[in-house]
Amino acid sequence: EAGVAxxxxxxxxxxxxxVAFWCNPISGHATLYWYQQILGQGPKLLIxxxxxxxxxxxxxxxxxxxxxxxxxVDSTLxxxxxxxxxxxxxxxxxxxxxxxxxFFGQGTRLTVV
Amino acid sequence: KNQVEQSxxxxxxxxxxxxxxxxxxxxxxxxxxxxxxQDTGRGPVSLTIMTFSENTKSNGRYTATLDADTKQxxxxxxxxxxxxxxSYICVVSTMDTGRRALTFGSGTRLQVQP
Numbered sequence: 080e081a082g083v084a085x086x087x088x089x090x091x092x093x094x095x096x097x098v099a100f101w102c103n104p105i106s107g108h109a110t111l112y113w114y115q116q117i118l119g120q121g122p123k124l125l126i127x128x129x130x131x132x133x134x135x136x137x138x139x140x141x142x143x144x145x146x147x148x149x150x151x152v153d154s155t156l157x158x159x160x161x162x163x164x165x166x167x168x169x170x171x172x173x174x175x176x177x178x179x180x181x182f183f184g185q186g187t188r189l190t191v192v
Numbered sequence: 193k194n195q196v197e198q199s200x201x202x203x204x205x206x207x208x209x210x211x212x213x214x215x216x217x218x219x220x221x222x223x224x225x226x227x228x229x230q231d232t233g234r235g236p237v238s239l240t241i242m243t244f245s246e247n248t249k250s251n252g253r254y255t256a257t258l259d260a261d262t263k264q265x266x267x268x269x270x271x272x273x274x275x276x277x278x279s280y281i282c283v284v285s286t287m288d289t290g291r292r293a294l295t296f297g298s299g300t301r302l303q304v305q306p
Contacts, residue, residue: 083235110292112294114296119298119301120298120299121196121281121296121297121298121299122236122281122296123296124293124294124296127293134291135291135293170235170236172235174292179223179224179226179241179285179292180226180238180241181294183235183236183237184235185233185234185235186233186234186235188233
């Protein structure tokens with residue numbers, strides 16, 4: 080079974096630029112999460128999708144972050160414009176219907192300079 | 193507010209030694225607790241899951257305990273190996289009105305030295 084795929088693995092941008100991350104969850108997994116993990120901290124939920132609907136985006140900085148999962152499969156997370164404090168690893172995870180375990184991708188490491 | 197606190201923040205041990213990592217949570221309603229291992233540059237991978245009725249569960253050299261009364265869990269690593277060097281994250285799951293939410297601890301960074 081293929082795991083959660085994320086791209087790119089690394090990205091370096093200047094502040095005020097835009098960036099987009101892509102995630103392809105495990106096939107058939109209805110729930111998809113985007114997490115932000117700052118160095119030395121645990122992952123923080125940004126947004127949770129159930130199929131193509133948003134379940135929880137209470138911690139998403141909506142003035143600069145956006146995410147979509149139009150067809151209920153893969154998802155993109157965008158930051159526009161980026162700030163220095165956005166430097167982090169962005170993790171995507173997916174979970175099957177009724178399952179308790181979320182599977183994580185390798186993450187995208189973003190550096191904003 | 194749901195919270196998961198882990199201790200110690202970081203730990204250095206010699207290869208072959210044992211260690212215990214702690215997790216305290218204030219999460220309600222409780223569904224389950226997972227310990228994840230996160231290698232540097234990788235996503236977290238589940239080691240073990242504990243449900244409300246389980247006190248102890250082992251996965252090779254990893255043994256997790258859960259005390260639902262005191263809301264504490266521990267992860268004990270026996271005969272540590274260099275490959276155990278990683279961050280260990282405690283994650284508590286809630287199930288409320290049909291929606292599952294995960295609360296992450298900040299992790300314990302373990303370094304095993306030869």
